Amino acid sequence: MIAQNIAFGILAASSVLAAIRMVTTKNVVHAALYLVVVLGSVAANYILLAAEFVAVVQLLVYIGAIVVLFLFGVMLTRAKLGHEGELDNDQRGLAAVTALLILGILGYVLVDYFGDDKLPQLNRTHEQLNATRGTGAVGNAIFSTYLIPFEVVSVLLLAALVGAIVLARRD
């Protein structure tokens, strides 16, 4: 367990540092890259929790698709390389309050729900872990408890795409 705690410490530190750099950097592309570091650290944390399917989803969807989408969006703008000027505006205070509120709510929810839970016993074998938190387990959850959300996700994605196409075509 000690090695796991050390790894968690390193990952937590790197994600916090990258998150701070993400909001303080003046360059939009750099901010996107720091976001990649944050998301990557979180993915590695999922692996520490033996939730490897979630980890790879984090890599595939967030790093592989969503941040790429952000970068395409940046390249769509007329902004010049590296000189985005002042990205700050006078809503900093408001943003800080919002961030703290979200932190508080998420923290409360997590502690309230998982407060008594123990970390997965990673010294169990692959088979045991796979039965409870591997890809198969995710599939079982999708096709039983979360069947309706699963189908709704497709509608949500469709709506996002249609919206983007309507905006992009402007006619």
Add this chain to the structure above:
Amino acid sequence: MFAADPLFSTGIDFGVVLIALAKSIIGFLFVLIGVIFMIWFERKLIADFQNRIGPNRAGPWGMLQTLADGIKLIFKEDLRPDGSDSLVFRLAPYLSVVPAFLTFTIVPIGGIFTGAHQGTVHLFGHDTFLQVADPPIGVLFLLAMSSIGIYGAMLAGWASGSKYPLLGSVRASASMISYEAALGLSVVSVVLMSGSLTTHDIVAAQASGGSILDWNIVVTAFVPFVVFCIAATAELNRPPFDFAEAEQELVGGFHTEYSSMRFGMFYLAEFMNTITMSAIIVTLFLGGPSGPIGPGPDQVWPFFWFLLKLLVFLAAFVWVRGTVPRYRYDQLMDLGWKRLIPISLMWLLFIAGIRIGRDQNWSPVLVPLAAIGLGALTVGLLAGSMRTAAIRREQSDEDDLGEVSA
């Protein structure tokens, strides 16, 4: 079916660390020597296709040409344009090369998969798989790594602060993400067959019967294999899909502004990815290292079969490069989104339907017929819908012209 690498199951001792280390070193050597060989092989073969001699000075048959080029590159001055972004410019080569190395970790390069061996070899008193690591997410790791590889191309072009590289990188990353979708969907067919994501289980499922008919290329009926090969070629930015560096249009593509060893890194990554992708094709569709065991030391044979199959694909990639002219960019995107993705989605549901039909003991005639009927209906609807849309578009274009002339 689900089996983990037995190496770590007995706890760590000196032998385990030694084996992990040895496997990593073998992995590195395999990839690096493979790249040196592959660059020479490609240049020599392309030269033959074009009636030239190709490299023939450094070493026997010019085999050391790659090393000579590497030494040359390392002595070259390294230039970074004034307008470039220092941090990202330096970072991009790493983002290209490291995923290329990492993808190779999941490729099984040897091990007998028939009988009691189950793909293990016995080393220093331990049983282990002949692959650097066997993470349970297996093939998803391949997809994750190729999506990180996109960053290498995208950021290299952006960080150069130059027009051609930027255009090249946007093109390259857009085509890579397009084909990654097709790539992922064709892998699903393989996963359907083996019921597991790990490369070891995928190979084991193909090797179980001991005949070619059990290979996924046959079992999934060729379509996913073809889709995967096309998508892999596009993912690698290899000809005929090499828009990232279409010389006539974009000079050298996203690495135009790179020089010296930094350029060498992109070059390395390109060929490394070719080798890894070929190895992945062999693993997913051609039974990996499985094959008949001949006389002599039996653990040598799987490695031999793996190398042989790998070589076939490397040669095929060069052959395609030597013969097929480059596509247009719109043709590339059309092929990806309008052909490969719909085809692989339909094929996926088709295969799944047949498999479930077999499980449920439904009629082996009616299920495929119904599936084909449904498929034909879908294609018909799709074609009809596209036709009406095209007609409507033409009409509105004509209206626009009419307004202009009036």
Add this chain to the structure above:
Amino acid sequence: MSDFLQAYLTVAVFGGTAGLLIAGVLGLGRLIRPSRPNPDKLTTYESGVDPVGSGFSQSQVRYYIFALLFVLFDVEAVFIFPWAVGLETYSYFGLVEMGIFVFILVLGLVYAWRKGVLRWV
């Protein structure tokens, strides 16, 4: 540590070593290569003439649409893989559910196709 984490530790160490290898080669190059920069060498390449305007060109909106389509199909792939692993368990029920899911997402592709945003002319 468990066998589970060791598989990933091997991957991480492998990747770290690859990174160090690159850093080593680039570092070696830095030691032995010449460095005689001059302003001409440091301008960006534009077919031999002096570069015009800034090095940044705005990209087209259709690239963004393709990236968005990719998000759609990436999320789809993420749902398809667990289904593929447990195909037999979910049987025809899973097939029907997946069919509906795929159908709705293909509607998005068809919409984009019909609206002509997949065209490059």
